[in-house]
Amino acid sequence: MKVLLVDDSGTMRAIQRRCLNKLGIEEIVEAADGIQALEFFERNSFDVVLSDWNMPNMDGLTLLKEIRQRNKQIPVIMVTTEAERGRVLTAIEAGVSDYLVKPFTPDGLRDKLEKWVSTQV
Amino acid sequence: MSTAVSESAGLTVECVGPIVAATELVFATMLGCTPTRTGLAVKWQTTPTYGLCAIVNLSGHASGTIVLGMSERAACGVLHRMIDEIALEITDEVRDAVGELAAMIGGQTKSKLKDLALTISIPRITRGRNQHIPFPADVRPICIRYDSEIGPFSVDFALTRAIQTEVRSEP
Numbered sequence: 052m053k054v055l056l057v058d059d060s061g062t063m064r065a066i067q068r069r070c071l072n073k074l075g076i077e078e079i080v081e082a083a084d085g086i087q088a089l090e091f092f093e094r095n096s097f098d099v100v101l102s103d104w105n106m107p108n109m110d111g112l113t114l115l116k117e118i119r120q121r122n123k124q125i126p127v128i129m130v131t132t133e134a135e136r137g138r139v140l141t142a143i144e145a146g147v148s149d150y151l152v153k154p155f156t157p158d159g160l161r162d163k164l165e166k167w168v169s170t171q172v
Numbered sequence: 173m174s175t176a177v178s179e180s181a182g183l184t185v186e187c188v189g190p191i192v193a194a195t196e197l198v199f200a201t202m203l204g205c206t207p208t209r210t211g212l213a214v215k216w217q218t219t220p221t222y223g224l225c226a227i228v229n230l231s232g233h234a235s236g237t238i239v240l241g242m243s244e245r246a247a248c249g250v251l252h253r254m255i256d257e258i259a260l261e262i263t264d265e266v267r268d269a270v271g272e273l274a275a276m277i278g279g280q281t282k283s284k285l286k287d288l289a290l291t292i293s294i295p296r297i298t299r300g301r302n303q304h305i306p307f308p309a310d311v312r313p314i315c316i317r318y319d320s321e322i323g324p325f326s327v328d329f330a331l332t333r334a335i336q337t338e339v340r341s342e343p
Binding site for chain 1: 197198201202251254255257264265268269271272275276278279280282283286292294
């Protein structure tokens, strides 16, 4: 199981990384924006992508669309402050697999990650 | 007070409820804190209430600024509560953690003000009490002060309606 974790906040990456570690996932590649993430995505094979929406250089929605041009199947979970229905629908139209709004509780994050990690094992 | 200024002040006042709800939700969910409001006042200066600030700009049918300000002790407490790391001074990690909290407060606030179709900027972190916060010029900001388990903090904000150009047809 290999996860691509994309967020411009090191704090948010640390929270998600620790949650993934607790689920037994150790192979995690971290990126701070969409451009870096896309570079990693093209050079590696991942099982799940977790991505923030609002990031410098390339945002998460653009990253999602780029990933979907290359891979229609891989689960992409948006972990974001964008909570409005319209934004969620935009992400769904672009092919997002699941959506988690910040702020989230540790249990909320674990449940969301567990669902996708377990289906990919 | 002109009508335009009065309307803008009204919009900032309308935001008090959504910002209070957003702040209390973010602090409770991400930090396990129960912040207590200790004051609410109109600000007469554009200088920050605390030395460390995370600034989020809002744009859309309205534009404005939300500033999460806190003491060094409270900021270090944010990092500790979020990822269990201890910092004794303001580090890049502390700045990042406080910025992420401000982004969440901005995100939750805009989700409660759907009619304004707001977008939020990536948070910008500043230090120092003698700086000018770029609030909208036509409205006084409001400062909500809190106390919490990690120390005192404040949320300063102002929002003004975006100027809309009216197109009139010739008679």
